[in-house]
Amino acid sequence: MIKTKKITLEEPALIEALQQHKAIGAEALYDMYSASLLGVIFKIVADREIAEDVLQETLVKIWNSIHQYDATKGRLFTWMVNVARNLAIDKLRSKDFRNHSKNQDIENHVNVIDEQRNTTYKPELLGVKDLVEKLKPEQKKIVELVYFQGYTHVEVSDELEIPLGTVKTRLRMGIMELRKYFK
Amino acid sequence: MESGILELYVLGDLSPEEKLKVEEMAQLYPEVKAELAEIEKTLGKLADSYAIEPSEGLRDNFLSKLTFNEEDTNTSISSVNLDTKQQTFSSHNNAKVIPLNSSKLNFYKYSFAACFTLLIMSVAALFVLYNNLQESKEQLAVLQSSNQDYANQVNYLDKKVESTNEILSVYTNPDYKMVELKGTANSPESKMLVAFNPKEQKVMIDMKNMSMPAHDENHQYQLWALVDGKPVDLGVFDGVNSEAVMKKMKAIDKAQAFAVTLEPKGGSVNPTLEKMMVMGAI
Numbered sequence: 001m002i003k004t005k006k007i008t009l010e011e012p013a014l015i016e017a018l019q020q021h022k023a024i025g026a027e028a029l030y031d032m033y034s035a036s037l038l039g040v041i042f043k044i045v046a047d048r049e050i051a052e053d054v055l056q057e058t059l060v061k062i063w064n065s066i067h068q069y070d071a072t073k074g075r076l077f078t079w080m081v082n083v084a085r086n087l088a089i090d091k092l093r094s095k096d097f098r099n100h101s102k103n104q105d106i107e108n109h110v111n112v113i114d115e116q117r118n119t120t121y122k123p124e125l126l127g128v129k130d131l132v133e134k135l136k137p138e139q140k141k142i143v144e145l146v147y148f149q150g151y152t153h154v155e156v157s158d159e160l161e162i163p164l165g166t167v168k169t170r171l172r173m174g175i176m177e178l179r180k181y182f183k
Numbered sequence: 184m185e186s187g188i189l190e191l192y193v194l195g196d197l198s199p200e201e202k203l204k205v206e207e208m209a210q211l212y213p214e215v216k217a218e219l220a221e222i223e224k225t226l227g228k229l230a231d232s233y234a235i236e237p238s239e240g241l242r243d244n245f246l247s248k249l250t251f252n253e254e255d256t257n258t259s260i261s262s263v264n265l266d267t268k269q270q271t272f273s274s275h276n277n278a279k280v281i282p283l284n285s286s287k288l289n290f291y292k293y294s295f296a297a298c299f300t301l302l303i304m305s306v307a308a309l310f311v312l313y314n315n316l317q318e319s320k321e322q323l324a325v326l327q328s329s330n331q332d333y334a335n336q337v338n339y340l341d342k343k344v345e346s347t348n349e350i351l352s353v354y355t356n357p358d359y360k361m362v363e364l365k366g367t368a369n370s371p372e373s374k375m376l377v378a379f380n381p382k383e384q385k386v387m388i389d390m391k392n393m394s395m396p397a398h399d400e401n402h403q404y405q406l407w408a409l410v411d412g413k414p415v416d417l418g419v420f421d422g423v424n425s426e427a428v429m430k431k432m433k434a435i436d437k438a439q440a441f442a443v444t445l446e447p448k449g450g451s452v453n454p455t456l457e458k459m460m461v462m463g464a465i
Contacts, residue, residue, distance in 0.1 A: 051235075060249070
């Protein structure tokens with residue numbers, strides 16, 4: 001999977017190229033963000049094939065609705081992750097996906113369960129440090145649910161039976177923890 | 184800032200009002216803005232750490248789905264940007280709409296051409312069929328007339344067979360006596376045959392084997408029987424143009440001789456002996 005030439009652009013140049021529907025914009029979008037977006041999508045749908053379908057949908061949607069992105073309100077990637085997460089969650093809830101899940105064999109199913117419990121990892125993830133493991137269990141759970149499962153903080157509060165304020169605080173603490181790590 | 188609302192903002196998990204508030208704060212306080220950027224960066228790195236390289240081919244697949252706009256390369260962002268965007272979208276739309284229209288147009292074109300071709304073929308077929316019909320009608324007329332000819336011929340033959348049978352029945356019947364009438368001084372060459380059946384009182388003359396001189400329109404031949412020395416009228420006949428083969432004359436039960444005289448048309452009460460043509464005794 002080694003690309004001979006990967007195109008990277010500065011964020012403003014990329015945004016401009018995307019807005020003008022130039023080929024270089026699409027290529028840079030793919031080369032710069034497809035892997036990260038696929039990671040996020042895979043975390044939600046837990047199926048490589050479906051994740052790649054959703055990635056395609058996500059990239060096309062980004063391409064077609066780039067005019068909805070407002071650079072003053074945040075980074076492009078943050079916006080793109082939100083698009084990807086929403087499409088992945090839509091997929092997860094769609095009939096299509098449920099039918100697909102039914103057809104999965106037992107081995108796969110075990111993997112999906114393991115995935116949800118975070119006990120084992122797909123080969124794709126081997127070698128990548130699980131940063132979330134660095135967090136305290138209660139922070140870890142919330143970051144997982146919100147960032148990778150697409151839960152709203154209200155849903156997390158219901159799910160874990162924790163007050164809303166506590167959800168927010170733990171989320172903040174978790175992210176602070178990660179910030180320290182990345183510094 | 185410490186409440187965790189900025190994190191939720193970055194995660195897209197805020198109501199529209201809360202979102203606006205955060206955006207206002209970010210405008211007012213650079214440190215809020217910096218904090219937001221910091222959170223975005225962290226979450227971006229978190230996502231990056233889970234990155235999965237997509238399958239080969241996905242890149243080309245994705246790029247093939249898009250329509251690119253390679254013009255306007257020199258357009259600056261800012262003010263013209265919106266226009267370019269509009270153009271991009273409208274040209275994008277046009278590019279999709281035109282082939283649809285032209286394919287529709289093509290469909291109509293082709294269906295019209297097909298209809299027209301069908302029409303021409305139908306007219307040609309009709310013409311051929313009409314010609315065939317005329318030909319058949321002519322043949323039918325020819326066949327009908329030849330059929331009529333055959334029917335006539337059959338009728339004619341039938342009549343001939345009938346008359347031949349009649350002759351045969353007379354000649355083969357032993358009750359008939361054949362009396363040969365020979366020419367007199369008036370007409371030595373003449374001769375004819377009379378068949379006489381005294382049992383059934385029948386007198387027939389053979390019209391076919393008759394050799395009598397022609398007479399004019401105002402005269403006819405009259406057959407007489409001599410009974411005990413007296414002439415008895417047996418009817419008239421024409422010497423020529425007779426259709427019948429055997430002509431049946433008036434009935435008589437006995438006679439000693441037969442004679443034929445030429446009489447005015449319709450016959451006479453008494454024979455004109457000077458005009459006796461043939462006679463013969465039994």
